Amino acid sequence: MGEKPGQYLLWNELRGDWCNYDIVGEQYHGVAIYGLLPDDWSREGFETQRMFELVPEPANPHDRWAISVRADGKTVGYIPRQDCQSWANVVRRVAASGLIAMVPGRIYARDAKNWDEWDGENDPPREFASTVQIKLGDPDGALPINNPPTVPYTMIPRSAIVQVTKEDEHTDALLKFVPGSGYGTLFVTLHESVSGRAASAKPVVEVRINDERIGQLTPQMSQRFLPMIRHLASRGLVTACWGDIKGSAVAAEVRIDGIKANEADEVVLDGEPVTLPALIDKQDDPETYALPGWIDMAVQTGARHSYESQPESTTSSTPAAPPLPPAAWYDDPQNHRMFRYWDGLRWTEHVAPKVR
Template structure:
C-alpha cells in the first residue's frame, strides 16, 4: 500500500483505527547519526512542562504516551518514536516530531524522510525533503488533533541553534550550565573595538512608528505557524494570486506576513476577523476565535497600527474533473490572544530590542516578588518587556553581573556565567546611549512568580544589532474592557471589506480547423490523450464517458477541462511494416479506414513492436470497424490507409 505523499505544509488525516503509531525519521547519508525527539504541546503551542520533551536523555513522556526508541546508522539509517494516541492527555493539542545532530548539519544528511505507520506496519503518510542546509535541528512534522481525530502535517522547518534552541522555542527551560562556555569567539571579548564605529543614540533618536505600519503580534509562534485557517473555496482565487503564474507541478510554499483585520460584516458576525495577504482576503479566523481575538486586534488598530504575523501558505494545481483546480492550505503564527500584546509599556528611555534566540531562566526572582506580583496577569501567564543592565558590585570581589528589570525595577539577575555572555553587548549598546531590552515572560500566582528572558547573546550579535538603528516597538493606546469603545476611525481605510477575488475565467483557445489533431494530458501528466475534429465535435482517445474526458465532446467543453493543448503541425508518411518511429512513447499517427478519418497515440514505454495504441474510434463507430478504442500496431498497419506520423507540434494559444 502506498501512503499519502505530503508536500511541505500539507496535512492528511490518520485513520480512526490507528491507535498506536510509529514515527520513523530517515536520512540518506549512512555515516551520520540523527536522534529523534518529540514535544507534547498545549493549546499555546508550548510544552506544559519540561517533562513533555522526549529525547535521548528523557526517552519517555511522563504519561508513557510518547517514547524515543533509538537510532540506527548505516544503510537504512533511521530514528524512531512511538506514540500511543489513546494515552495522549486531552490538554495536549499537538506533538512536534523533530530530529537533531550533534556533529555536522542536516544539509549533509541528504534526503530526509518522515514515515508514519501503524502498529501492523501499514504506511499512513510520508514526507520527504532535501530543503535542509545548515540546520542542526529540524522539525519534520506534527501530529495534531482535529475534531475527534488526529492529523499529520509536514512542517520541514530547521533550527541552526540545535536541539537546545528548538526546545526553548517550544517552552522547554534549558539550564545555562549546558550552554557553551562564555567568551568563545564572536564579539565576546572586544566590545571597545566595535563601539568606536557606532553612532551614539540620544533621546532625539527615538523612532517614530508611522500610522498604518505593522505591529507584530508579541507572542507569535516564532517561525512556527500553529493555527490552520479553514480555507473556503471562495478564497482560493486570492490564494492563487499570491503565487507565480507558472506554478511547479510539485506545488509551492510561500512564507509571507499576513494582517488580521476586524470585519464586522464578515461571515462570522460582528467579531469576524479577516486574514489578509498582499491586500487580499484569504480567509477568516473561525467563529470561536473571532471574539477571543477581538480585544488585542482592536486595541492595535485603535492605536493606528496593523496587526501582523507570519504565515506559511502552500498550494499546488492539479487536473480536476472540470479542468485545473487548486489545492491549498494556510497556517498562521497566532498563539494565544492573552500573549499578543506585552503586559507593560516599552522602556521610557532610548532602547533597542534584541532579536530572540534561546529562552533563559532568570534567578533570584523570589527576592523581588513584591515587584513581580504587580505584573502577574489574572490567567497567570503573560509576556512583557524586560531590560538588561550591568550591575558592578561596589564592595567585595564579586564580578559584575546582569540585572534584569521590569519597568526599571529589579526583578532578578542572570547567573555569573550567563552574565558574561551578555555584558559585552550591554556595554557596547550603553556606549551608544541605548538600554538593552528583550522579550520576557512571567508565570506566577498570588504567592510566587518566575521570569524568563529571550534575547541573543553577545557572540550572536550581528553588526545590525550592534551598530544599526535601534529596534523599537510602537506604544499602544490603553486597553479598554468594552471592546466596542475602541475608536477605530484612525484606520477607517483598512477596515473597508475586501471582497473575494472572482474565479479567473478559463481562457479557451480558438478552435482549430476541421481534421486537426491535438494532444493533451490529464492527471498531472499520468494520462495522455489526443483528439481530432470532425465537423462540430471532437473525437478523443477516451475509452468511455465515465471520466472527465468523454469520447465525443464540443470544443467548449473539451478546452474548459484541459490546461494546455499541443497541435500537430507536421506529418510524415509511415512505412507500416518497418518504421521504428512508431515504437516511440507518445507517437501519434493519423490514418483512414474506408471513409473514416482516425488517429491514435502509443502509450507504450518499452518500445515493443505491437505498442499500446489508443484510438479515436468511438463505441458507436466500433460496430462497423475491425478494431475499437484500443489497438496493436499490427491492427493499424493491416487495416489503415494513408498512415502518417506526427513529426511537429506547437502549443495551441
C-alpha cells in the same frame, strides 16, 4: 480611508518557519490568493512565505467578531469562528492604536483534479486549490503587557530562554505585573550591576521591568550578556529583550529571551536601534475600542479562481496595503535555525543563529 496604518508583529513563542494555524475560507478567495503567486509557480505544488494582516470586521453580517486574514489588503480567508472572540481584544487593540496586526504565514497552492466535473472519459478538469496557514500563538502572549522603554533602547533578537533568578527578593515590584490570566509577555531591560560584598563583588545582569529591578541573571550567565550590554550602553542605548511572566497573587517567575554577546553581529551592535511602538491601554470589553477609519468595515467580496475566467480584482473597496514591517530581527524565511535582519524594505545578508 484616513491615514494608512503601520504594522505590528504579534508576539509568540513559536520557533522557525513552521506555521501552526489553519485559516478557513480560502476556497472563496481564490482570485486574491492566485494574484499573490509568481507567474512561474509550479502547478504540481508551490509554497511561498509572507506576512499576513489580521483585520477585525465588526460589521460582518455573519459574525460581529469576525477577523479576516489579508495579504496586501485583500482578504484570503478568516480566523475560524470559534477562535475569533478570544483574539478580538488583540486585533482591535492594535487597530485602535493606529496599527495593523501582522503574523507570518505560508501559502501552499496546487492544481487539483476536479472529480465532480469529470466526464469519465477525458482527463479531469483542473481546479486551483490553496491552503493558507499562519503562525499564531496564544492571545494572552500576543501583546506585551507593558509599554516599551521610555529611554533610548534597542531590542535584541530572540535566541534561547533564560530563567531570571532572585525574583523572591523583589516580590512587591514583580507581582504587580502578573496579569489576571497568570501569564503574559513583556518588555524587559538588561543592565550591568554588582552582586555580593565589596571584596567578592561580581558583575551581573540586573533585569528590570519598567525600570524596576525584579531579579538578575546568575554570574555565569551574566558574563555571556555583559559585553553586548556594555557596548550598547557606550552608544547610549539600553538593552531590551522579550520576556514572559508566569505567576499568581503570591509568587511569580520571569524568563528572558535574547541573544548573547557571542551571537551579536555588527547590525545588532552598531546598526540602527530596533524599537517597537506603544499600544493604547487594554480594555476589558473589545467592543469599546475606537477603531480608526482605515478599517474596511464591509466584508470583502470573495471570488473563486477559474482558469477560464480570471477576474482582475476581488473588490473595488480594497484598502491600500499598509507599510512594510519595521526594521527588526525576524525568523529567517529560508532557514528555521537562524534569524535574519529585515531593514524595513528587504531582507539583508545579516543573520544570527538561534542558540539554545
